[in-house]
Amino acid sequence: MKRLVLVSLLLASAMASAVVVRHDVSDSAYLVAETELPALVDLPHEGHGVLIAPQWVLTAAHSTQWHPITEVMLNGSCLKVEQVFVHPGYKQLPEGLAERDPEGAIDFLAGLDDIALIKLAEPVSGVSPVDLYGEQAEIGTTVVLFGKGATGNGKSGQIAGSNRTQLRRAENVISAVEERALIYTFDSGPGARPLEGMLGNGDSGGPVLLDNSGRWELVGLARGRLSTSPPGFYGQQSHQVRVSYYLPWIRATMGGTGS
Numbered sequence: 001m002k003r004l005v006l007v008s009l010l011l012a013s014a015m016a017s018a019v020v021v022r023h024d025v026s027d028s029a030y031l032v033a034e035t036e037l038p039a040l041v042d043l044p045h046e047g048h049g050v051l052i053a054p055q056w057v058l059t060a061a062h063s064t065q066w067h068p069i070t071e072v073m074l075n076g077s078c079l080k081v082e083q084v085f086v087h088p089g090y091k092q093l094p095e096g097l098a099e100r101d102p103e104g105a106i107d108f109l110a111g112l113d114d115i116a117l118i119k120l121a122e123p124v125s126g127v128s129p130v131d132l133y134g135e136q137a138e139i140g141t142t143v144v145l146f147g148k149g150a151t152g153n154g155k156s157g158q159i160a161g162s163n164r165t166q167l168r169r170a171e172n173v174i175s176a177v178e179e180r181a182l183i184y185t186f187d188s189g190p191g192a193r194p195l196e197g198m199l200g201n202g203d204s205g206g207p208v209l210l211d212n213s214g215r216w217e218l219v220g221l222a223r224g225r226l227s228t229s230p231p232g233f234y235g236q237q238s239h240q241v242r243v244s245y246y247l248p249w250i251r252a253t254m255g256g257t258g259s
Helices: 002-011 102-110 243-254
Strands: 016-021 040-042 048-053 056-059 071-074 077-086 116-120 142-147 168-177 181-185 197-201 207-212 215-224 237-242
Touching (some): 016 142, 016 168, 048 215, 056 215, 116 243, 168 237
Antiparallel strands (some): 040 071, 048 056, 142 207, 207 215, 215 237
């Protein structure tokens, strides 16, 4: 039990993508209808994915490890899964590392290829897949975050409780880029976006989107914070899976040439 608690703190949101909001803006301003993003996929119990092709869903690798992924929900329909492809660079945290060396565990998690593809048993019709962002100019861009998990606000932190609630939408700005990750900070005050927010517990694998002239492009996937501090407070940084780095693996796997 101790190890599970510590690991969840290391990830801070081991299942991430719920939206934590500003304390000085009504929560109702963040709530959106399910139809706002039809391509959003619900994994069993917790976790999200994004439809990126008629038969393919992109998600975070760790969100496929909690429960068997035999079916998913998309736009109100239950869809059978044919196969889950986890990136070969994803590994489980070594037994005992979190207790012996918390900082080492954080470094280990930061270096993982935390991404997976889910192949559906049948192609989807009636829902448009989200385009993948194909450049590497993410820094400074405003992104939109979607999630249904636990919420809270930046002043009080994330609320403990259900990790699947109502769909919320928030904004943030990519402030730093690493090889595998996009980073944003949960700001407050004059520098914050009007609907500033961050992803929290409940929906890892959810989308980080760029609005390109009215068309969504997927730039990142919700992964979580790499920290031992409680989640959901102003000033915290969040590390998201950088989709552009993984385009070769995504295309090879979907094309049948990935390992």
